[in-house]
Amino acid sequence: SKQRHNRKKGRENRTRKRVEKASKTKNTTPHPNTLKHVMAADRTPTAYDTSNIPSASTGFIALPDTQSGESSTLRHLLCRRRFKLIKWKGRTSRAILDSAGRVxxxxxGHPNDDDWGSVNRECHSALQSSKKRLRFMKKAVRHRRGHFPA
Structure with missing residues (x-):
């Protein structure tokens, strides 16, 4: 019917306009929480060039490393991979930047609250006590993100 056709066209137009608007902004407008927390964070520049990393077609995640799937030791990362150990007490935000200055x-960091330690311990206790009752399928424990239940 004509009414259904008009609804479909209207929906297509709205979708097209949303896509056009998103392609123009390209996510350059920071979210308000970004301005509040990340922009105020201490910055740690690196020489890491993110323009050369292989990424998925969405660009959201990097492709898996082609090396063996084993975890690296701290010594290996610091000596062979030229990582730098940065001391951090976990109380303030810290932004890690690539070679172009992008976050x-x-x-x-954790909330600036004196009760945070006790809240965290209570949460840990609750999780530990419920852990005994949880059951996961084998494929939910070993997967591409690591060896932990997800």
Whole structure:
């Protein structure tokens, strides 16, 4: 019917306009929480060039490393891979920047609250006590993100 056709066309137009608007902004407008937390964070520049990393077609994640799937030791990362150990007490936010100054990771820190330690311990106790009752399928424990239940 004509009414159904008009609804479909209207939906297509709205979708097209949303896509056009998104392609124009390219996510350059920071979210308000980004401005509040990340922009105020201490910055740690690196020489890491993110323009050369292989990524998925969405660009959201990097492709898996082609090396063996084993975890690296701290010594291996510091000596062979030329990583740098940065001391961080976990209380303040820290932004990790790539060679072009783009934020590639954020160490969020924990709330500035004197009760945080006790709240965290209570949560840990609750999780530990419920852990005994949880059951996971084998493929939910060993997967591409690591060896932990997800």
């Amino acid at each position: 590639i990771a954020v160490l969020a």
